[in-house]
Amino acid sequence: MNSIPDCVAYPLEQARQCLKQAGLPALITDVTPSDASSPYTQLRVIKQTCAPDGTVHLTVAAFIPQPRAEIAQISLCESPGSGVYVLEIILSSPLELSVGSLGSIDFEPGRYLYVGSAKKGLRARLQRHARREKKLHWHIDYLSATVASTRALVWPWAAGRECRLASELAGVGAVIPRFGASGCACEGHLVRLRNNADDWWEQLTSLPPPLKIVALS
Ligand SMILES: [Zn+2]
Structure with a gap:
């Protein structure tokens, strides 16, 4: 509840x-x-x-339904210094990837959403996600080094918000088990949206504002 x-x-x-x-x-x-x-x-x-x-x-x-307020679209250099974010990664063809301690994962084509947070240094974090060449440390590094992410939705940082968001997203897609969830009890922080899940955007952008969209490419 x-x-x-x-x-x-x-x-x-x-x-x-x-x-x-x-x-x-x-x-x-x-x-x-x-x-x-x-x-x-x-x-x-x-x-x-x-x-x-x-x-x-x-x-x-x-x-009476109210028209949704326009969500600010900003560039990476205008990104806030902290926040909880959802990174969007679109995979156009199947991909088999070895992801550190998780071993080999078969990624089906589709739209993937990854939830992360940075209490500080958010801009550097998003830059890291956008950069293809990097030292592979986190699970998401393996994926983002191979497939470019397009944008990130950013909410103000709040304790517990990252994992709450991960569990919300589990309702609109298939969770990649344990991906990005080494330090918490979540099933996983990466979700592949169901093909017919067109409600995800509505669901995400209706979470409490202010929300910003940071273009990564
Ligand atoms: Zn979590």
Whole structure:
């Protein structure tokens, strides 16, 4: 339940996703007035309670959808000094790669998202991810030395945010086991998105702002 936002009026779809991940049944009551006009279309949760049997009761009402604010696109040299980030890597053909202690991994073509964080030195970290030639130290070095990453989504640094993000992403793709997760209890910090996972962008960019997108190439 921790992954469900505690603010009111968050989108029902977001709640559904969290409950699905947690394996919790939900009972949804729509209290939108029957005379609400047609612009009220986006169902949002306005109250949530949990019954003793684990069923989550969500009371929802329709809101007028708001256009999403433009997300700032910046260059690498404008990158903030700290942050939690998601690195996007697009693999166009199959790749077999030996990744340090993890051994050989078969990477299928697709869109990969890697979660990392830097309390300081974020710009240098992103530069490292963007650079092909480097000493191979972290698991991600092996992949980013072979395939160029295109961009990074950056949120302000906060304790625990990196692993929370990794577990959110596990809901939209297949986790590469233990990749990038040597120092934590996560299943992995690298996810290959499902082919039909077109909700990932919506899901990521709706996480609490401010969010920046750093172009790496
Ligand atoms: Zn983790």
